[in-house]
Amino acid sequence: MHNNVDDLNHLTTEFPDNSKLKLINESKLKDLRKVLLELQGGFDAITGLTLKYEDSVVDHKHRMNKRQILGDNDGGLIRQILDFRINSFEGKVVNAYHRYGLSKMGTPLPDLLRKLADYLEAPTTNIIHPTEKPKALVIGKRQFNKLNKLYHTKYPKRKVLAYPHKGKIGKGVLEFLDEFKMRDEVINNQLKS
Incomplete structure (x- = not known):
């Protein structure tokens, strides 16, 4: 078993403008993925299903635009390890939220998704839609x-x-x-x- 904190520290370097943030080089990303997946117990962070290393990716929160300062609202920061398909799905959901103007409606995406999950599980009427x-x-x-x-x-x-x-x-x-x-x-x- 690795000492995961040490593994994380030796894979990263201090970010020049902010002592709380750390940088990782592309060449060390695979090693970081292994360490983080181990920290997650070998499970996908969203589905909770067992995740093979070869199906995993390092997920990060994208900045809203290039002017956004790294770390503000967690922009540019690594979150966890996901199955590549779940990562793609998550990206499409976030993009659709912005593309369809839902971000301007005042309901944050996490709240909207929780409400959507409740809505999908809610009972239906007994009326058949024409289509x-x-x-x-x-x-x-x-x-x-x-x-x-x-x-x-x-x-x-x-x-x-x-x-x-x-x-x-x-x-x-x-x-x-x-x-x-x-x-x-x-x-x-x-x-x-």
């Missing part, structure tokens, strides 16, 4: 002929059923599908195609 409307049930010719045969056998004096336009089943045909217990067969056939 999610189920496809119209369609009956094929073979199944329709089978239905017509059953219908004509049971009701010989009635007029034969007409094949619906584009096979789309209306209320009348649907009632007969239920009567002759064919609805499931038609639904299963539609799911196969």
